[in-house]
Structures are given as C-alpha cells and as structure tokens.
Amino acid sequence: MLRANDLAFAHPGQKRAYRFTLEAGRGEVTAISGASGSGKSTLLDLLAGFVQPKEGSLELDAQDLLPLPPEARPVSLLMQADNLFEHLSAQENALLGLPRGTSRDKGRQQVAEALNEVGLAGFESKLASTLSGGQKQRVALARTLLRDRPVLLLDEPFSALDDETRQTTRALVDELTRRHDWHTVLVSHHADDIAALANRHYRIVEGQLERV
Numbered sequence: 001m002l003r004a005n006d007l008a009f010a011h012p013g014q015k016r017a018y019r020f021t022l023e024a025g026r027g028e029v030t031a032i033s034g035a036s037g038s039g040k041s042t043l044l045d046l047l048a049g050f051v052q053p054k055e056g057s058l059e060l061d062a063q064d065l066l067p068l069p070p071e072a073r074p075v076s077l078l079m080q081a082d083n084l085f086e087h088l089s090a091q092e093n094a095l096l097g098l099p100r101g102t103s104r105d106k107g108r109q110q111v112a113e114a115l116n117e118v119g120l121a122g123f124e125s126k127l128a129s130t131l132s133g134g135q136k137q138r139v140a141l142a143r144t145l146l147r148d149r150p151v152l153l154l155d156e157p158f159s160a161l162d163d164e165t166r167q168t169t170r171a172l173v174d175e176l177t178r179r180h181d182w183h184t185v186l187v188s189h190h191a192d193d194i195a196a197l198a199n200r201h202y203r204i205v206e207g208q209l210e211r212v
C-alpha cells in the first residue's frame with residue numbers, strides 16, 4: 001500500500017495550502033480527479049519527490065519515501081505527451097529504463113520482451129518521431145516496465161489520444177497494473193477513464209483529497 005498522510009505543501013507565493021491524504025493499493029488503479037488548477041500535478045510532484053512537503057508522511061508498505069530523492073524513489077512518472085526523446089528509436093528510448101551497466105545483449109533482449117508486452121514487437125528501430133501518440137505512450141510504458149518500480153504515476157496519460165487509442169491504451173495500463181502489481185495513481189478529469197479503470201477514486205477539492 002502507498003500511503004500519504006497529511007502531506008502539507010504550498011507553492012511559494014501562493015495562498016492555497018494542500019493537505020493530501022490517500023491510500024493507493026498494490027495491483028490497483030487509484031484515480032485522482034479535480035478541476036484544472038486544483039493541484040493534481042502538484043500531488044504527483046509530491047509523490048515523485050520533485051517537491052518536498054512541509055509536514056506529513058509518505059510510505060510504501062513500511063518504507064519512508066520522504067528522505068529519498070526522486071531518482072531513488074520506487075516511482076515512474078508518465079505525462080500526457082513528450083515522454084520520449086524524438087530523435088532516438090523505440091529501442092533506445094526503452095533502454096533508458098534499464099539500470100546502467102546492463103549488458104548490450106541482455107538489454108536488447110529485455111527491450112524486445114517489453115515492446116512485445118505493450119504490443120509493439122518489431123518496432124525496435126522506429127524513430128520516436130515517426131510513431132503515433134498511442135505508440136509513443138506504449139514505448140513509454142515499455143520503459144516503465146524495464147524500470148520495474150512498484151509505483152506508477154500517470155498525469156493525464158490519455159488526453160492527447162483519439163477515442164479508440166485511448167481505450168486500448170487504457171486497457172493496457174489496466175493489464176500492466178494488475179500483472180506487475182503496480183500501485184498506479186492516475187490523474188484524469190475524464191469520467192470514462194475513471195469508470196473503466198479505477199479501484200479507488202479521490203477528488204481534489206480546496207486542496208484536499210475527498211474519497212468519491
């Protein structure tokens with residue numbers, strides 16, 4: 001279980017104070033909704049460690065995450081778009097998920113398996129700039145698979161996709177979350193995404209998370 005308890009934060013110079021309490025289960029999708037500007041991305045920044053809370057706690061199972069810098073947290077983050085280096089191939093982008101020092105052959109083998117798992121077998125040498133929006137999100141998910149961190153943060157990951165691609169990408173997130181036992185935290189303001197995917201749903205209202 002990922003647990004945030006009374007994580008307190010305010011952006012410098014801003015009046016609104018956030019206090020976030022949530023639980024996100026293993027192998028589950030926890031959805032976060034809220035109006036534009038309500039603090040959804042700020043919440044993900046706190047979980048990822050890009051900003052530090054003034055108070056509160058953040059734990060994954062018994063592990064305290066707050067002392068860890070972003071790169072040491074057991075977390076991957078995927079945005080709406082621009083998750084890939086456009087001038088690199090699908091394989092090179094996915095390889096970035098592997099720890100340094102992974103041998104070339106082993107790395108290529110693992111990338112091939114991950115691309116296969118996201119439905120992109122044979123796309124290794126395609127440049128990211130030539131892929132569709134949905135294919136790019138799949139490559140980013142393949143990289144996440146290779147990073148193998150138990151918490152996946154998704155910030156409006158389907159927003160730039162057309163309806164059909166949105167549904168297949170959504171199904172893939174659902175499947176990967178359950179198969180790999182990720183704690184997936186999905187920010188979305190689309191009721192459809194939440195209805196299709198979420199095991200739990202919180203809404204941000206006036207700086208706090210309300211269970212829906």
Ligand SMILES: Nc1ncnc2c1ncn2[C@@H]1O[C@H](COP(=O)(O)OP(=O)(O)O)[C@@H](O)[C@H]1O
Nearest residue numbers: 011012014034035036037038039040041042043
């Ligand atoms: N680095 C920052 N400094 C000051 N204010 C910020 C910063 N980042 C975001 N904000 C403000 O905090 C509020 C919440 O932003 P954000 O978390 O991005 O909302 P959401 O993702 O729900 O649209 C907004 O009013 C935004 O303008």
Ligand SMILES: [Mg+2]
Nearest residue numbers: 040041042155
């Ligand atoms: Mg946002």
